[in-house]
Amino acid sequence: MVMNAIPPVDLHVSSAGSRPFSHVETWIFDLDNTLYPHTSRVWPQIDERITLYIAELFGLDGLSARSLQKYFYHKYGTTLRALIDEYDIDPYDFLDFAHDIDHADIALNEDLGKAIERLPGRKLILTNGSRKHAENVARKIGILDHFEDVFDIAASNFVPKPDRRAYEIFLEKHAVEPARAAMFEDIAKNLVVPHELGMTTTLIVPPTIDPFREEFEQEAVKTPHIDYITKDLADFLNACLLPSKGR
Template sequence: MTMPADTQAAPPPLTADAFAHVDHWIFDLDNTLYSHEARVWPQVDARITLFLAEMFGLDGLSSRALQKYYYQRYGTTLKGLMEEYGIDPADFLDFAHRIDLTLLDPNPALGDAIAALPGRKLILTNGSRGHAENVAGKLGILQHFEDIFDIVEAGFTPKPERSTYEHFLLKHAVDPGRAAMFEDIEKNLLVPSALGMQTVLIVPSTPDPFREAWEQAAIEGRHVHHVTADLAGFLAPLGRPDERPA
């Protein structure tokens, strides 16, 4: 069941043992580790539209429609352009992630919460390593992550493809039964849940005008174990076992 973004679903209650076994913490990047108010993803989205416009000589509306087509068919615009035109992915990623991070403020509360989590912390993103490093660096949290698994490491096969998660788990020797996955798109939690991870859906605290409604809805389903609009607040008690909610 989906709910509008401005109607917050009550998350499943946290229990003392819900994360007691977790020592591998896996985070998506865009719209998960930062709020949409920072206007990071809209810039990337607009740059992708511009890339298509320049590549094909299209107007803005036609370029946007083509972008949506590739996203729906291939999972990412990049994958579609590689499959159909054999473009250089490095050029695309460099162009798409050439953005302004002025509105992205450091988040010391989130940094403290991530640092306190027991075990390993990793980023799993459909973006590039450079983009992840820039964003996490500006947030002041990059140093808390052991590594970043980006779209290049995934062989340009994006989430939610099962092979991408399996490749990630193998590369980093992660036991999914001891892992938690944090994501802002619910379909990207289907495979993690099936593999045995705890899953947490991050929803915006206010509606995001730059994203589709389905991308920011609170979902109730077997593959979504927890829902939160406050990642730092959600994580804080999980780093202190004696204060985990009962």
């Protein structure tokens, strides 16, 4: 089976010298804004809950809490990491609070489910969120049963992506050979280490701008550490499974 076909560039882009998928045995997916579109309104709710958590923790008004949250995010990679390092909070309480959201707008995605099911080999979720959150969301999308396991922020000892240690802990725990793996992510910087380790990397960008996320998080960044860029994950995966002409 040849797995390196890329459909029209309006939806999918490949970089010069992009790594193929023909050798991939393990398929690794981020969760938030990767396995569902921003119209699912998952991330805006989480973002609001984090702001509320900070407001209550420090006795701040909404604007001040929001400003502090973004400062933590840019300095530490995640607000949770900052609160653990600087204030020794209980990370499980934080995660339960942040992920206490309404799942009503998460739609069943049969096309994505079928595409993931057809991928040959192992499938894993690697997320900076919690296992419970990942399972709840993946279940609503209709894809949870296609995954072998969820590697969450607790499994990485609360070290978040893009820290190299998070990926190394993941690879060791699940005995994944990175040179025979593919990683799918919605934030470009989170693909730097996977590419350095030998993974084939794909950046998921939204088909329309998400007003609830920062611009840098949605950029279709064309750099050597990103092999492919797509606006439609299900269509992209199906394209990877189609035989290439002349191959």
